[in-house]
Amino acid sequence: MAPGSQQQEPLRPPKTAPPGTGLAGTAAPRSPRPQGPPAGPAVAKPQVAVAPVIMSKLSVNAPEFYPPGYNPNFTDSSFEDGCDAYSTLTDYVQDFLIHLTEQPGCFETEIEQFADTLNSWVTTDEALQELVELIYQQATSVPNFSYMGARLCNYLSHHLTINPQSGNFRQLLLQRCRTEYENRDQAAKGDEATRKQFHAFVLFLAELYLNLEIKGTKGQVTRAEILQVGLRELLNALFSNPVDNNLICAVKLLKLTGSVLEDAWKEKGKTDMDEMIQRIENVVLDAHCSRDVKQMLLKLVELRSSNWGRVHVTSTYREATPENDPNYFMNEPTFYTSEGVPFTAADPDYQEKYQELLEREDLFPDYEENGTDLSGAGDPYFDDMDDEMDPEIEEAYEKFCLESEL
Template identity: 60%
Template sequence: MYNNNNSSSSTPSSSSTSSEAGDMRSAVFSPGEPLRQPRTSPPMSDGGAEIRSLIPSGGHNSSSTADALVKNSKLSAAAPEFVPGNYASFHDEVYSDVSEDYYPETSLADFVQDFVSHLNSSPGSFESEIDYITDMLNSLVTTEEILQELVELIYVQSTSIPNFAYTGARLCNHLSHHIRLSPASRNFRQLLLQRCQTEYEQREQTVRGDPETQKRFHYYVLFLGELYLNLEVKSRKDTPGRANVLLGALKDLLNTLFSHPDDPNLMCAVKLLKLSGSILDDTWKEKGQSDMDEIIKKIEDILLDAKCSRDVRQMLLKLVELRSSNWGRVHTASVSSDATPDNDPNYFMNEPTFYTADGTPFTAADPEYSDKYQEILDREDYFPDAYEENGNDSFCADEDEMDPEIEEAFERFCMESDARGKK
C-alpha cells in the first residue's frame, strides 16, 4: 500500500394591567416610547390560526396586536443568543414532517446524499451537525458490508463534488474516530485508504484519459492532499499525527502529473502544491529527503521545454518563487508598521482566501487578485435576481427587511436584555 424607527402608534398601556407581564412592560418601555408596528400583517403559516386570533377585526396596525405578539413571545432575555423561528438545522430538515418519536426508514445512500448536500451548501455547520450525523450513521452501519458501502459513498462524493475535498477529508477524519463498528480486519480508516489505493494504482491510465476521466482524477489528487493534512492517525505513543502512508503516494501523483504536462494536469499539480507544499517540504526535510528539490527541478524543466499556456506557465513560475521564499513564511519577527508586500513574505498571510468560479483559491498576494475579486463581486451581484418565488418576490430580501413577527420579538428581546443588565 502506498506510503463565518419610525413609529405611528400609541404607547403601550400599563394602567389596565395588573399582571407581572404588564409590570414588566411598564418597566421596560419608558412613557412616550412607541413600539414600532409591523409593516405587514404577521405570516399566516406555521401557527397562522393562533396569530390570526390575536389580530382584531378593526385592522392590523393597532397597539393591542403588538402587545399580544410581545406577550405571547417565547423569547427570553436570559437566552444566550437570538435564533429566528424559521431557522432549521440538518436534523430539522430531515425530520421536519415527522413526530419526534418516529424515525422514518431511510437508506444509507439517501442519508449520505442528504447530509453531504447539506454540508456542501453550508460548510460552516460542520461542527454543529457532525455529532447528529455520526449518531445516525452508527445506527445504520451494523455490518462490515454496510461499513464498506459507507466508505465508498463518502469517497465518491468527496472526489466528485467541486470544492468538497476539504469538508470530505474532515468528515473522513471524524468518522475514522467515531464510527463504532470497527472490525479487526478493516475499520473505517483502513477501508478508506484501501479505496484510495485502488485509484492510486490506476493513475497512469486515468491521467491520460478523456477530459471527464482526467477531471475525476484531479479531484482524487486534491482529496488525497486534503486527507493527508486532515486525517489524524495515533502513533504508538498515542499522539495524533498525519497519515504519512500518504506521503509517498502524493509524490508519485505529482510525478505522474508532471510526466504528462498538459494544462489541466499542471494546474492540478500547482493546486496540490499550494495546498500542501509547505507541509510536504517540511516533512521531507525532517526525514533528510530532498523530494521537494526534485519536484521543483521538474517544474523548471517543464518551464523550459513544455508547451503549456501562458497562464499555466505563470502559475508554475509563481510556485517556484513561493517555494524559494520558504512558502511565504519567515522565521524572524519584523515590526508590523514597517512591513510591506515587498519586504515581508508574511504580509498577506492573514488575508482571507477566496475562490474563483472553478474553485481556484487566491488571496491578495496573487497578481490577478483585483480581477478575480471583481469577478466574485459581479457573480454575487447576480444572485438577488437569480432566485425568485412566484415570478416576482426576490429570494434575497433587503438587508433592512425582517419578518414582522421576528422583528417585534427581537426588539422585545433586546429591550428585556437591556433592562436585565441595568438591574
C-alpha cells in the same frame, strides 16, 4: 369694476397648446407690465412632470429562482429525527452530504448527532463499505467538497465504533483511495473527462493528508505516512504528462501541501522538493504548455523560494536587563531625598539613597507616606496642641476678615 382698481393682465398662452383650445400656434401680444402693485397674489398652476413609461421584462408568473445545487426537497427537520425518517442508509447519508455541501457551517453543530446515528445504523461490513463509497463519491465529484469531505472522514475515523475484520472506517477509506491511485498513470494520460475525475481524486487525497489525524502509540498525533508517499507519486504522474490541466492540478496540490511535504521530507533528510522544483523548471523550458500555465509554474517556484509564504521570527527572546533594555527603568517609581532631590532605580547611588529614605521613615512609624496620622492619638506632640488660637493670631485673623469684606 370699481374706479381706481388695477385690472390684472391675462397670462400669455404657450406657443403650443393642447388640441381643441384654439391656442396652438398663436401668441398673444405682450402687454406692458403694470406699474402699480397687483391687487392680489397671482397663483400659478404647478407643472406636473410625467415620468416616461418603462417597459419591464419581469413577470409575476416567472418561475421561482433556485441557486445552483439547491435541493428543494431537502429539509433540516429530518436530521432531528435521526434515521427514522429514512428507509435506507444511502438516503440518509446522501441527504446529510448535500446538507453539508450547501451549509458547511453546520459541521460543528451536527456532526456529533450524525456519527451517533451512524453508530446505530452501520453494524455490518457491507454498510460500512457503502458509507465509505458514498463519502468518497461526494468528495471527488462535487466541487469544493474535498476539504469538508476530509474533515468528515477524520471525524468518523475516530468516532465510528464498528471495527470489523475487513477493516475499520479509515482502513477501508485508504483501500478505496488505493484503487484509484493504482490507475494514476493511465488516468493522467486519459481523455479530458478521465483527467478531470483524476484531478478531483488528487486534491481529495491532499486534503486527507492534511486533515486525517492518526494517533500514535504514545498518544501523539501524526499524519498518514502512506498518503505522503502517494502524493509524491501522483506528482510524478502529473509532471510526466505535462498537459495544461495536469500541470494546473500539480500547482494546486503543491500550493496546498508544499510546505507540509517539504518539512516532512527534510526531517528524513530527503531532497524530494528540490527535485520537484527542478522538474517544474524543466517543464517551463521544454514543455509545450500555455503561457498562463508557465506563469503559474514560475509563481509556484517563487512561492517556494519565499518558504511558502511563511514568516519565521529570527530574534530570540531575551530577559530584559539594564544592560540590554534602555527602557528598563521606565516604569520605576521616583523617590525624593530629605533635600527634595528626586532619584530612581537608574541612579548610581540608588541603593544608598533608598536606604537613607527607609531609615528616615523609621523615625516616624505612625505616619503614612502622605503624612497623615495612622494612630489618631497618643502622640505627645499633638496632645499638647489645643484648638484655641493665640490672642495675637486671633486679632490678626479678625483684621484680615474685616479687610476682606471691604
